[in-house]
Amino acid sequence: MMRTRPLKVALLGCGVVGSEVARIMTTHADDLAARIGAPVELAGVAVRRPDKVRAGIPAELLTTDATALVKRGDIDVVVEVIGGIEPARTLITTAFEHGASVVSANKALLAQDGASLYAAAEQHGQDLYYEAAVAGAIPLIRPLRESLAGDKINRVMGIVNGTTNFILDKMDTSGAGYSEALDEATALGYAEADPTADVEAFDAAAKAAILAGIAFHTxxxxxxxxxxxxxxxxxxxxxxxxxxxxxxxxxxxxxxxxDGESVTARVHPAMIPLSHPLASVREAYNAVFVEAEAAGRLMFYGPGAGGSPTASAVLGDIVAVCRNRLNEATGPGESAYTQLPVSPMGDVVTRYHISLDVADKPGVLAQVATVFAEHGVSIDTVRQQGKDGEASLVVVTHRAPDAALSGTVEALRKLDTVRGVASIMRVEGE
Incomplete structure (x- = not known):
């Protein structure tokens, strides 16, 4: 039987994602009620500009006082889609203190301060769900937290930023340079006016921190x-x-x-074989490849950003949290029992693709090979092209600690016969 008193949802933020969450809650109200077992009501929306027209949202629901909204004693679920560290962190903890569970899409806050948010949720007996924080509409957090909870995950590797994947895909398929591909991404709305968070990998790094924490219980x-x-x-x-x-x-x-005694988390460009499933991920799509001990290799694929895809993930969390409240239960909290140390990048074992500009004369290759040997790095392949006294030398290494590979590159820069290190890139996924 369906409970007649509606579960009340407060929405913090009404931008691209928030407005889509509000729209779906309104247009699919009957379906959501049937799936949850109780009606769900949008009880308030915190915005910065209440005078802006927002289709489908009654003006009386709008408020600029987000703190007062989350302190209301009748709110069951607070949905935070404003992003950033503050005031989001304070609003979330205030919501817990006043008896509301929280659904968040805030990857930056979760990556920086997830432990304290988990602790606050547990202290007050509330849920913290955040499927939308990583990979948009792709169901990923819940499978890692629940479906694979009985398995041992050894590796998570993926494309978790649609903007950068769009840019790299255009460079690959059209031969465009970085600036040209970025301009196209900006014109199509994939890249922000300031794309730093995406192209300098801050966005992807936050998502990597979240994924590593869940996958390795640390x-x-x-x-x-x-x-x-x-x-x-x-x-x-x-x-x-x-x-x-x-x-x-x-x-x-x-x-x-x-040896299972530590974990690593990293984000960087890498060469991957065309035979790897991630190589075929095009445009602004995301995909995450999970390697588990019992389940084997799994790949999660789909749109990783945008109003509708992200709102889909938020609504899924709202349904889950509302069901928990009806059952007077909470879902999974933080699982950090392993407390494994996070090793530095230098300990990672990987391969390098190194392109060198060198003098085109006898003995250069021998000098380069000696530097690799002195640093304990084995060479897999070498390709050399020369013209008019100049040459390019491309070296691909076998697997070695990243610190040894970095040391090799620094030593190569000091050779008189090496005029410059044109490119360094890791090789993954083989």
């Missing part, structure tokens, strides 16, 4: 994630990648060490 903060943007990727890098049967993606990679 606390991983944004500061623990190695981050490298993709602004230096060139058309020449794509040409080299194609010669290797690869393409280039900005990857978020979270791994458990071989």
């Amino acid at each position: 606390r991983v903060r944004l500061d623990d994630v190695y981050r490298e943007g993709m602004t230096e990727v060139t058309a020449a890098d794509f040409a080299s990648a194609k010669q290797m049967g690869c393409t280039i993606k900005l990857l978020a990679i979270c791994e458990r060490a071989a």
Whole structure:
């Protein structure tokens, strides 16, 4: 039987995502009520500009006093889609204190301060759900927290930023340079006027911290994630990648060490074989590849951003949280029992693709090979082209600790015969 008293939802933020959440709650009210077992009512919407016309949202629901809204004793669920650290953090903890559960899409806050939010939710017996914080509409957080809760996850690798994937895809398929591809992404609305958070990988790093924490049952903060943007990727890098049967993606990679005693989390551009499922992810789509001990290899794919896809994830969380409230229960909280240390990037074992500008004369290759040997890095392949006294030398290494590979590159820069290190890129997914 359906309960007649509606569950009340307060919405913090009414931008692209928030307005779509409000629209779906209104147009699909009967379906949501049937799925939950009780009506769901939008009880208030906190905005900065109440005079702005918002189709489908009664003006009397709008307020500029977000604090007063979350303090109302009749609110069951607070949906936070304003982003940023403050006032979002204070509003979320205030909601817990006043008896409301929280649904959030705030990846930056969760990556920086997730532990304290979990603690506040547990202290007050409330839910904290955040499916929309990573990979938009793709069901990923709940499968990791619930469906794979009995398994051991060893690796999570994925494309978690649609803007950068669109740019790299255009560079790959059309031969465009970075600036040209970025301009197209901006014109189509995929990139913000200031794209720094995307192209310098801050957005992807926050998502990597969240994924690593869930996958490995340990606390991983944004500061623990190695981050490298993709602004230096060139058309020449794509040409080299194609010669290797690869393409280039900005990857978020979270791994458990071989001995199981530590974890790593990193975001950087990488070459991956065309045979890898992630290589075929085009345009602004996201995909995450999960490797688990019992389940094996799983891939989650779909639109990773935008109003409707993100709102879909938010609504899924609202349904789950409302069901929990009807049953007087809460869903999964923080699982950080392993307390594994997060190792630095230097400990990661990976491969490098290195492009060098060198003098075209005898003995250069021998000098370069000696530097690799001195740092304990084994060379897999070498490709050399020379013309008019200059040459390019492309070296692909075998797997080695990243610190050894970085040390090798620094030593190469000091050789008189090396005129410049044109490109350095990791090779993943083999």
